[in-house]
Amino acid sequence: MSVTRREFGKLAIATVPGALLGEGALRSAFAAAKPNSLIKGVQVGTITYSYRAMKDQSAEATLKYILDSGISAVELMGGPIESFAGAPAMPFRPAPPPAARPAGPAAAGAPPTPAGPGGPGMRRQLTPEEVAAREKYAADLKAWRLSQSMDKFKALRKMYNDAGVTIYATKMLAPNMSDEELEYVFSVAEALGANHTTLELSTDGAVLKRLGAWGEKKKVYVGYHTHLQGTLTAFDEAFAVSKANMANVDFGHYVAAGSGDPVVFLEKFHDRICSFHLKDRKSKENGGANVPWGQxxxxxxRILQTVSKNKYRMPATIEMEYEVPATSDPVAEVRSCVEFCRRVLA
Incomplete structure (x- = not known):
């Protein structure tokens, strides 16, 4: 099947009754000032994983974090999306200590494994009761997903768009989803106005081919995210098997892995990058630490200036992963990353 970028751009514009948005006061609270993080032609956004340490993870609270960060476009993860639509709540979600936090967003829909004794980064085994609760939750969530219309997701899109925030990507895919679940995930992305949905890069050729075929069918790109496995050749098979398979490359991890100059990747594959993640990390030779931007x-x-100079249209996604100072919070830190982008593009 031949699918062009123009065809992918023809996603439906959703309109829904205002009653689906809930209380009018909520809408007016977001309507006061609309952000603009389109800087010198570069759409700077963030993934909502950046706000993972904030107590309230609802779609409404997440929107406020985005607005307070000065962000006008976002990669929205499945948690806020599905809680807004009424998904069953997780039976437990113990947070790992800071040293045990994952290096990137967990697979959509899967509760994190609790961290426990044994030292930083060690994980304890789940109890039989927790295993049973996790399995029941997975079954309940799947049943709920397959029973949904798109009305609530269209309402969520309208709430974000009315506040001045575009949803350019979702993170909800998992490689082992059934066809019915894939239909749901791609339909949600379309209802939200996203032109791609993301997941971690697979090395399974059958998975790459299957997901690419779904992307072609639904006119929504599949963006494969990388951690330290990102290299100049990491996406070759994904690109080869489907025009819908795209890179959601993380350039901070790229540097920490010692994979070379990210700008080389950007210039070579600019037409196959749906969006890229930005963070500041030390090089492999310097230990690879995640640090505040500029350190x-x-x-x-150079990455942002290359995008601006060449008029590339993929969003630059802030993924705030360094340790937040005790005197700050994730919202303030994402805002500082946005200001960093403004300074280097001035």
């Missing part, structure tokens, strides 16, 4: 080795300035 690491990721060439953020």
């Amino acid at each position: 690491g080795d990721t060439p953020i300035q």
